[in-house]
Amino acid sequence: MFYSKNYSKLAAFAILLLTFSCQQEQKIKRYDDQLFADYDQYKEQSLKNRRIKHSQLQPLIDKLRSKEGIEITPLGKSIEGREISMISMGEGDIDILLWSQMHGNEPTATMAIFDILNFLTASDTYDAQRQALLKNARIHFIPMLNPDGAQKFKRRNALNIDINRDALRLQSPEGRILKRVRDSLNADFGFNLHDQSIYYNAERTEKPATLSYLATAFDYDKSVNEVREKSMQVIGFMNDIVQKYAPGQVGRYSDDFEPRAFGDNIQKWGTSLILIESGGYKNDTEKQFIRKLNYISILSALFGIADNSYALINPDEYEKIPFNDRKLFDLKIEKMNYELNGKTYVLDVGIDLNEVDNEDHTSFYSIGKVEDIGDLSTYYGYQTIDATGLDYQQGRTYLLSDDDDLSSISFSGLLNDGFVAVSTDMASDSLAFNSYPINFVKKDAGFTTRLDLGQNATFLLKNGDSLAYVILNGFVYVPGNSTDFIKNGIVNK
Numbered sequence: 001m002f003y004s005k006n007y008s009k010l011a012a013f014a015i016l017l018l019t020f021s022c023q024q025e026q027k028i029k030r031y032d033d034q035l036f037a038d039y040d041q042y043k044e045q046s047l048k049n050r051r052i053k054h055s056q057l058q059p060l061i062d063k064l065r066s067k068e069g070i071e072i073t074p075l076g077k078s079i080e081g082r083e084i085s086m087i088s089m090g091e092g093d094i095d096i097l098l099w100s101q102m103h104g105n106e107p108t109a110t111m112a113i114f115d116i117l118n119f120l121t122a123s124d125t126y127d128a129q130r131q132a133l134l135k136n137a138r139i140h141f142i143p144m145l146n147p148d149g150a151q152k153f154k155r156r157n158a159l160n161i162d163i164n165r166d167a168l169r170l171q172s173p174e175g176r177i178l179k180r181v182r183d184s185l186n187a188d189f190g191f192n193l194h195d196q197s198i199y200y201n202a203e204r205t206e207k208p209a210t211l212s213y214l215a216t217a218f219d220y221d222k223s224v225n226e227v228r229e230k231s232m233q234v235i236g237f238m239n240d241i242v243q244k245y246a247p248g249q250v251g252r253y254s255d256d257f258e259p260r261a262f263g264d265n266i267q268k269w270g271t272s273l274i275l276i277e278s279g280g281y282k283n284d285t286e287k288q289f290i291r292k293l294n295y296i297s298i299l300s301a302l303f304g305i306a307d308n309s310y311a312l313i314n315p316d317e318y319e320k321i322p323f324n325d326r327k328l329f330d331l332k333i334e335k336m337n338y339e340l341n342g343k344t345y346v347l348d349v350g351i352d353l354n355e356v357d358n359e360d361h362t363s364f365y366s367i368g369k370v371e372d373i374g375d376l377s378t379y380y381g382y383q384t385i386d387a388t389g390l391d392y393q394q395g396r397t398y399l400l401s402d403d404d405d406l407s408s409i410s411f412s413g414l415l416n417d418g419f420v421a422v423s424t425d426m427a428s429d430s431l432a433f434n435s436y437p438i439n440f441v442k443k444d445a446g447f448t449t450r451l452d453l454g455q456n457a458t459f460l461l462k463n464g465d466s467l468a469y470v471i472l473n474g475f476v477y478v479p480g481n482s483t484d485f486i487k488n489g490i491v492n493k
């Protein structure tokens with residue numbers, strides 16, 4: 001009797017639980033479709049490209065000071081004396097800490113943070129949702145943790161150390177700031193925001209890993225405790241959203257424990273840590289679409305954490321995300337014929353466009369380099385040329401006469417005739433790039449590059465006597481198609 005009574009109580013409880021979870025199921029509210037549709041209203045227009053500087057953020061932070069409910073905390077200074085600020089809002093019990101640009105050349109989420117701040121400080125049809133969010137959570141943003149690195153668009157800080165390997169030794173003021181803030185808030189959730197190589201893909205697919213996630217491990221055994229399980233659930237929640245807008249373009253990092261890294265330690269210190277890495281997306285060099293994906297998915301995650309709906313996500317969803325791999329090139333040429341010593345070979349070529357900054361790190365030129373040659377059938381390209389039956393050939397050099405003027409030259413005319421360079425006095429030793437769709441060489445010199453690893457990717461692909469493609473500094477020009485755009489040539493010294 002005693003037992004059966006208890007059993008029936010248990011059964012009743014189980015039914016109650018089931019009903020409750022069904023109700024909870026209905027409670028998941030997502031706004032990502034709306035957020036996607038009206039994003040431009042909130043996009044911070046003053047941030048346009050990746051090479052953003054500390055000085056561009058200061059006026060945006062100053063503007064926020066006048067907004068109700070916003071608190072700005074000066075956290076301290078970088079090695080070169082740049083103020084690192086934290087922007088906090090909301091009065092709930094759930095503390096959420098987000099920091100971006102711990103690595104100076106990883107700014108995509110920084111831009112998204114200011115879009116999110118524009119959203120959170122607006123007053124419009126989202127007022128009810130906003131109020132609910134800020135009633136349950138207190139959200140803290142550190143938009144630029146490494147302003148000295150950002151100034152030079154480089155990963156490391158002014159001491160040339162990787163702040164993400166300084167979580168134990170804490171030599172950098174930037175690392176000490178992050179540790180101090182984490183400890184003082186004892187945050188429930190932490191968003192560790194980075195950029196990764198654009199050449200990462202979702203394993204065994206041609207899809208770039210536009211966003212990659214990691215629920216960081218806190219020990220060598222990769223144990224899963226309650227803290228880490230929450231990270232997995234939040235990531236599962238976000239993955240579901242991102243898949244809608246970039247299907248198949250999400251990856252997952254290996255969860256090998258790194259004892260010196262912040263993510264791993266913050267997870268260990270009791271904050272559910274979500275690592276987000278912005279990768280590549282076709283034709284999105286300045287990562288503005290990826291910024292939008294950050295905006296939608298992070299903002300949705302904040303809503304999901306505040307109303308606890310993320311907790312309904314099965315942590316197994318996290319494990320279903322494919323691993324990151326690094327199998328992408330900017331340009332992959334498949335099966336071209338290549339002649340050497342009288343014999344013809346069939347080769348694939350992988351080419352990447354490497355960025356070389358201008359002096360003040362506000363813009364860049366590209367240099368197209370041959371990264372790999374051979375059977376690259378397990379690799380993919382953002383752009384792929386099927387060169388079956390096409391022959392590799394070196395390009396020609398156009399001798400600029402004294403009467404010729406660069407501004408009046410038809411570059412498409414030259415490219416159509418297989419010229420890949422002009423010889424000109426403008427090819428001085430100091431100029432490594434030009435802003436023309438053709439390479440420069442010194443007067444009376446010819447432009448020659450061999451097909452070799454690390455060499456400039458400039459050559460022709462010919463179909464018999466006719467020209468099929470011009471590969472110029474890694475960019476592709478299709479003869480007769482004047483809409484192709486080659487961003488810059490190089491100057492051959």
Ligand SMILES: [Zn+2]
Pocket residue numbers: 103106194195
């Ligand atoms: Zn990073």
